[in-house]
Amino acid sequence: MSVDIYKFDESILGSDSPDPLRFAFVKKHSAHAGGSSMPVPPPQQSAIFSRITSETTTSKKRCLYIHVPFCRVRCTFCNFFQNAASRTLVDEYFSALMKELKKKAALPWTQSGIFHAVYIGGGTPTDLSPEQVKTLGQAIHDYFPLTADCEITLEGRINRFSDELYLGALDGGFNRFSFGVQSFNTQVRRSAKRLDDREDVLKRVSELAKEDKIPVIIDLLYGLPYQTKDVLHQDLTDFMSTGAHGLDLYQLVVGGSAPMLNLVEKGKIPPPATTPEKAGMYELGVKFMADHHMKQLSVNHWAIDNRERSLYNSLAKTYAEVLPVGCGAGGNIGSYGMMQHRTLATYMNAVNEGQSTIAMMMKQSPLEPLFASLKSGFDRGIIQASKLPVFMGEDTFNFLMPLFKVWHDKGLVELQERSLVLTLAGSFWSVPLAQACIQVLTSEMSIAVPQASNH
Template sequence: MLDLSLFDQHVIGQDTEDPLRFAFTAKRGAHSAGGVRPVAPPQQGTVWQNITQESGATASSRQRCLYIHIPFCRVRCTFCNFFQNAASRQLVDRYFAALVSEIKLKAALPWTQAGEFHAVYVGGGTPTDLSADQIQQLGELIRSHFPLTGDCEITLEGRINRFSDETFYKALAGGFNRFSFGVQSFNTQVRRAAKRLDERETVLERLTDLSSTQLAPIVIDLLYGLPHQTLDIFEQDLQDYMATGAHGIDLYQLMVGGDAPMLNLVEKGRLPAPATTPDKASMFALGVEFFDKHHLKTLSVNHWARDNRERSQYNSLAKTYAEVLPIGCGAGGNLGGYTLMQHRQLDKYMEAMEAKQMPIAMMFSQHPLEPMFATLKSGFDAGVLRRSDYQTLGLEDAFEYLTPLFERWQNLGLVTIEPDYIVATLAGRFWSVTLAQACIEVLSHQTEKLKIA
């Protein structure tokens, strides 16, 4: 039996009359994750060789995605902790040549050709800092070198700023069929504080034009909790999204850490502090109520679609079940039971590619329970845990083992227990990553206990 007294409030939650705002102190990370063990650098090459030479049923049995990273931005957003390189034409051109080499190397691997890819995501950074011709060439390379499913979603991420008609139509010609733009907020004051380019009217007009073509789903990201972003401004952001006609939207909670410039600006009094966790919870609730009112389709706890063209395949697969083949400087992925991170330093990446070596910076062996962890992450991301998912894995005892924790959360107002289902409430949806992480920690603790015994 699960003994909840072994865990603190970071796992079991706090007794409160307002679980949406106070069930936990704060979100602990952008994504939940299980324990991993580092693979020593001398062993990484052998492990990589063993994984990628697989070409049989084992290599093709899991869903798979492709992630390609473009590590350049012309401007660093004040909330960003992932900035890598300032874009310049010469540097981008040199990088693109190396990227093409890596694409061809990895496309030729037996593992790559053993199964079809369900979704491709080109992220960054700012992929739209590539030239229009490079974007078209990249799409053509993806389509010609990788086995893709017939309905494969191929997403190009970017900024509205300088995203011209030429870029859009060449991206379509190259095979991109979904576009994701990091708007973060439409409000000009909020955007300036975040170092986002373009004013509200420019962003609105461009998104409206792109969406009206109906040539591909246009999706935007909004952050909630930014400096200057009051509830009223956030509600206007939601209304602005509806006015554009864009096909899908993600709402992401602002999390600022590391060396993000916003921290220094707030400390020096040059920016007001970002929203508190309770205030961000209020914004999330406003967003859910707004999209319910306008009858948008819920794809996950933080993603909505206006119509059936928007599926958000990469987000739902890569965060949970799918293996992800990483390509590019700073790209991360996982395959064959291992998590991989490629060199973040551009010079190290370029050196590896010039030597035709795999640019692996770090490699980790995943937890033995990773399939179960993936099921938990997927369930909480969707807002529903299904007992049948665990029976498919042969892990139904885990569902039973976690029941005391589910009962605790039901008493707190975070979930509702139904026959064979655990359904997240509004509060549970806001804390979904925290709940998934708590389940992972409980199961990891039990695994360690059994090892010791």
């Protein structure tokens, strides 16, 4: 059996265009593809969390995600901003965070397995004090079962990243830095409300990379106001000049709450790049990386050498379970997805009164393992038939083959015997392609098993 694709429209099949890189789809709406899930009513959430975390299981790979929801200044493009940082607030939050961390570390579920990757994300975790960074890192080592080669990332920014902070991170046992740079260009940075100028950022990234004790990975965006193709080319050249160990190159996707749209509307800054313009920038980036013999780890991630593994990114996008800690952290355990409270006061009250920190819980679709496998394949740029779980007793790769053939004819994928390789255009559109597979499978399953959509 295989899917009858002719009932699906261009949002699934892609449009017929001689230029699929720019025009196969209209635009990318979000950073990640997602499958459908059923909300768990709030009164049941706490009991379910207790049940799944009192179970002992060692079968899956695990990650720990810790969220630090503060930033000094809100960048105009950002969808992740939660709270303005102040020393008192950060200190109060840190005590609550450590309490929650110890409590979650003591769960039978936590102690029964082993964690392969830890990610301290934000917000801006580098706004913690050097002592807090050290304490946090040491607590992770002291309380959690970690693999010997566990990747422990501290995310943040170069702004006020002092020598003391660096030493705090080393003492805390962090072994990977992920710094958001976004662009080195001073005009682009100032218009986005980034705090330092090009020369300062270049100097500090280069110094940290040169130390060579902890790999330094940087994030660049493409499509920001004032960031022409020439500016992007210079950004990539600047990245190479720093000697940093890896690069994430993300397409700018501005969400509803980001201040940029309002500033553009008022004529204060030029609009960000259109989707076809961003497609051209992606092409430039991919070519630049290939010309410089960078190792491509995924559709938007490159490494200079084998030191950068990007373990958290690849594990958290696959079948790994993620234990969430902190205000606004998200994760998944068993077949449940969960989001912690996003409001600081609610989160801190919950921790201090020994209550549940979960704001939202979802029972994942029974197809989630398959969706995760597809998302991971599309993120890597290669979908292997052997890695996909079966779909309703069928070989998933064969089931989706009619869709893959349409994409092949549109220049989005290359078909090999038992694998699908994304072209440059397919790599640019990898999230809509993953989402299309998920939608097709969800709709076929609800036709075959109507009650599936109710569970």
